[in-house]
Amino acid sequence: MHLEPGPSGALKWMLYAAHALAVLAALVSSLPWWGKSLLAGAIFGHLxxxxxxxxxxxxxxxxxxxxxxxxxLGLNSGAWLAVQVLSSSVVTPWFVVLHLQTGAGRRAWLIVRDSLPSEDFRRLRVYLRLQVAQSGDPLT
Structure with a gap:
């Protein structure tokens, strides 16, 4: 199985919506106008x-x-890094958070459903579930 996730439109819109709600909350707060401005600026900086x-x-x-x-795991440099998928990885119908153990430490990789073709995303979810069923470790 070879997967090459692309950019996710859903992740982009969730990120924008969360920051817009944070700016809205800052603007309707009881802070003075300069506090609201600083907070809104910090939120835009974080966005x-x-x-x-x-x-x-x-x-x-x-x-x-x-x-x-x-x-x-394929790196942008073209190298492939041997990893172990940890049982703490999260598999849902909308996204997968892979917790990976490398020789240098742990990494996490978010794969949103729309970043892969639907069949590839389904195969990844099924394979991760089967791998856990065989190993006996619960996967969240």
Whole structure:
């Protein structure tokens, strides 16, 4: 199984909506006008940072599973890093949060449903569920 997630429109809109609600909450608060302005500016700064961090080119280019070699994570440099998918990974119908153990430590990777073709996302979910069923460790 070879997966190459792309950008997620759903993640982008959720990020914008959450920040818009935070700005709205700041504006209707009982803070003085200068406090509201500072808080709204900080929220917009965070939106800019979050957009850069989560919506631009991902740090990982793909995920590969081979029966003989296990899971490997594709890096943008073109290298493949051997990883272990941890049982703390979260699998839902809308997103998957992969908790990965590498030689250098742990990483987490959010894969939203619309970042993969629907069949690939379904296969990933099913495979992760089957892997947990075989290992006996509960996957959240």
């Amino acid at each position: 800019r940072y979050s957009s850069w961090r989560h919506l631009q080119e991902p740090a990982c280019s793909g995920l590969l599973y081979e029966a003989d070699r296990g899971w490997r």
